[in-house]
Each structure stands twice: as C-alpha cells, then as structure tokens.
Amino acid sequence: MDKNEIIAILEDIATLMELKGENPFKVRAYRTAARNLENVEEDLESVAEENRLHEIPGIGKAIEEKITTLLQTDQLPFYEDLKNSIPPGLLEILNVPGLGSKKINVLYKKLKITSLDKLKKACEKGKVRKLAGFGEKTEANILDGIAHLEQYSKRTLWWSAMVMVQPIVEKLKKLKQVQEVKIAGSLRRKLETVGDFDILIASSNPEPIMDWFTSQDFVESVIAKGSTKSSIRLNEGIQADIRIVPKEQFGFALLYFTGSKEHSIRLRQIAKDKGYSLNEYALTPLKKKLITETDIYRALGLTYIPPELRENHGEIEAAQTKGLPHLIEESDIRGVFHNHTTASDGHNTLEQMVKGAEELGWEYLGIADHSKSSFQANGLDEESLLEQIDQIKKINRSKKYKTHIFSGTECDILKNGNLDYADEILKQLDYVVVSVHTRFKLDEKEMTKRIIKALENPYTTMLGHMTGRLLLRREPYLLNTEKIIDAAIANGKIIELNANPQRLDMDWRLWHRAKEKGLKCSINPDAHSVEGLEFFRAGVNIARKGWLTKDDVLNAWPLSRVKKYLSQS
8 A cells, every 4th residue: 555545544534533523633633644644755665664654743653553554454444443433424425515524523413414315304404504503504505515416426527437438448449349449429529527438339240249348347237238239337336338330330320429419410400401311320322431530521521520629619610611720639738837746735745746747758847836825735835935946946957857847836816816925935936826725605706806816916827727616526616707818818827727637627618719819728737646647638638628729728838938938927
C-alpha cells in the first residue's frame, strides 16, 4: 500500500469517527497525521523499517502502529470494524451538499436517520427544521441536495466511464470474430457525463461475441441478450450495450449510434433534400460504396465532422462551407499551469511534479499552490510562497530538468473581490490563477461583481474553475457568465478550462462563442498529484467540444511564446 492510499484511509477514519461523535481531539489527530504524511518525501516503507514513523509530526504510537499494519498487510482491522459500525446510509448522506459529519451525527442520534430516503421523508414532514442548528432554510437546502443526488446517480463522469469501458473494448478487439470495434454514443462525443455505454462491433459471426460479452466477470446482470444487440449491467451499476452489424454497414451504424440525436436529424434532412434516405444501414438509393463516416459526410456535401462537435451547435453549417477548425489535440499541449504540491494540499513534492511533467514530454510546468485564506487546503502564507519562488528559481538555474518551472499561485478571490495576497507579493510571481473557494451562496449580481473585480487586478493572469461546479455533486454558483467572459477579454485575462474530470469548467457550451469574441484558454488539470497531470486529456476533450484550436490555448504555445506573454501580461 502506498503513501496516498494510507493518507486516504487516515482521512476516512477521521470522518467515520466524527460520524460516531468521537472525541474531536482524536478526530483531529488523524486528520493532522494525514496532512503531515503528505509532506514526507522519503519512501514511507523505508521510514517504517527504520522505526522513524514517530519522528513525523502528529504520528503518535497508536497511529504509527496502524500505518505499519497497513504497510505490512494492506489491511487494517480497526478501519474495517469502524466502517462496519456505521450504517452504510450515513456515508451516502455525506454526499448531500452542506451536510458534514457533525450534522449527520445529530440527524442520526435525534431522528434515527440512516439513509437518504429516511432523510428525505424527515425533511418533507418538517422534522429536520426543528433540530437545533438546522431550521427551514437548511431543511430546504437538504431536499434540494437530495434531488440533485437522485438526478446525478443516473449518470457517470466521462473519465470514470472510460476507465470502465476501455478494458472491455481492448478485450473485444482480441476476439477473432471481431472485425472492428468502436465506442459510440455520448462517450464517443466526449460529453462530460454519460448515462450508459454503447459499443459497436463489425462481425459476420456475432453469436460467440454475444456469449462472451454476457458471461464475463464485469457483468453484474444480463438485461437482454439477442443476436445483434445485448445489454448488461456492469458491476459498477452502469448499463452497457453492444450492437453487432455486418462490416459493410459499420460506418453507417457508427454515425447513427454516435449521435447526437439533433445532429442525426439534420443529416437525415440533408439526405432527404438530395433525394436520399439515410439510416443506420445505408444511404439509399446511392449505388456508390460508402465505407467510412468520412465517405458518408462527403456524399452529403459535408466535410468530416469530428464526434466531439456533433451536437447541432453550428457544425453542419461550418461543414457545408469547409469552415470547421482544426481542433486542438493532446499532442499540442506543451505544459500546464494549475497544479498543487505538498506545500499546500497536493500529494507530491514540487520536484516529483516536475519529473511527472518531464515524463509527459512537456516544456514547462506551472506551480499554483493555494493562498493563505484556503486554510482547509493548507494555503501558503506570504513567507512560504516567497520561499517556494526562490526554490523554483534555484531549480531552473540548476538546469536539473528540461522542463521549465513557472512560479504561480491559486489565489483566493475574497468576498469583496480583493485577492488574498497584496500586489507586492503577486508581482513576484510568473502568473496568478484567481479562484473562488468560499461564499458560494452570494446572489448572481454579487458573485459576478466579485469575480470581475478580481479580473481587473493587474496581476491576475487567469480565472480558475469559473463556476465552481463539481459535476454530479455540486451545482455552479450563480453568476452572469457572459459578463465574466466580456470582463476577461476587456482586461486581457485568460479563463481556465479546468480539466479535473469533476469540474471541466468553463463549460464547453460557452467556449465557441467566447473564442470568437477573442477569449484565450488555458487547459489546466488542477493536479494534486503526478497522476492528476493526466487529467489534461479530459480538458482537451472539452476544448475540442468548444471548437478550440491550439492557437486559442495558452499552454499549446511554445515556451518562448509563453514567457513573452506572461512577461507582458
């Protein structure tokens, strides 16, 4: 078991103990231990073998024993017993926005609430508002949060979906009966969340494929099994469908089952206007043999439209005039700017993050640890930030790495729109990401004014995760996105496309128009670990859906151009 897994378990223990109403000092001890472990740069197993765990601040004898047990056995009976002592429904309730461990503990003790369903009924009957510390507004917010959770439970993040479906596709490719296999549907169009999975297969012998698909370990249950279509429910609870067609129909079927519905309707109308009929099998009565999607688009008088753009957002008109852009690709990314280290709430050190960037072949990496007001994220005070700037300068001068490091910060936007550091601190950085991390409940006018004021600061470089949304978990806060975009352009600022799969913010539906108005983008993974750097790929997906090219994206520019831009901004 590695360090990050142990940190996660210690944090879980703290949460579970808080749910049980344990001594708050004990709870804090586990959280402190988890936080201090993040700052350990040595191999944790070596530290344990040398009996030096107790030298880490916050690691007492009891926690030292638990860490040693996890390192040696990958298991911790204390943790398992703690989980088993908590009704599983309480952990689910933690997903309701605004409900922390302490409030859930009150609900459990006072109203015997052990599930979302019981919580919903108690709110509907007005029981929750009568509890000390709750009230009518809290009760209404809980009901609203439960409604969102019920809606969210029907969908899955694109990133998580790909983790589930890609191994299945790779195994299907190895079956001798499979001539071709492709992911279709919203997953192929790279929507930020998906409802189910569609896999399309070309084969002249479908029966063995269906037998294989419906009998694997990843199958929780078989919904339906047929000769050309089968549906299963994966162990994760998501439905997956496969369709099998003859090789000569594969291009038509792929086009049809990729969608979107609105895009397909437009294509069928174009075909009809030309005297044809287009469906998932053929374009009739055209006699010419069409093999690929490109062939079909060409027959309709259109240039090929990438799957990401097939949302009926102007792509048909652009394809009719050969006006589609050359969309940004993963290989265009030369570095990223919004990344965290163990100095704040990251899981890897600065140098480990740089090594990770080097392995990705990047020319540069920006470090943007949290500012001081983000105390929950161990934000840096001025002295710590200046020390980090010096550390970065020394590493750059040493030429130890091929990857250049830019010094930055993710600076909190305070309630009044001021930034968390004074200008004399900000001007010493290469760039500044400004973000909202608190006071999400401001009304639209206040929140918009707050962010615009931050954008007007001369030392602001880019706005981070503009709407604060967490996909399938938290709705965006209220703000006028059009005014924010216009303010960014007017002040020469960038808006980040936060590539964390739970954010993907700014939304792709806003980027096409914003880019036409002159807004520049930075695709940032908001990485809290070396592994998190990989999130840039999800950001590229969304940038493509937003019609962005590499010239629209700061971190697709070469190092020399980026240095010049940052020195002038």
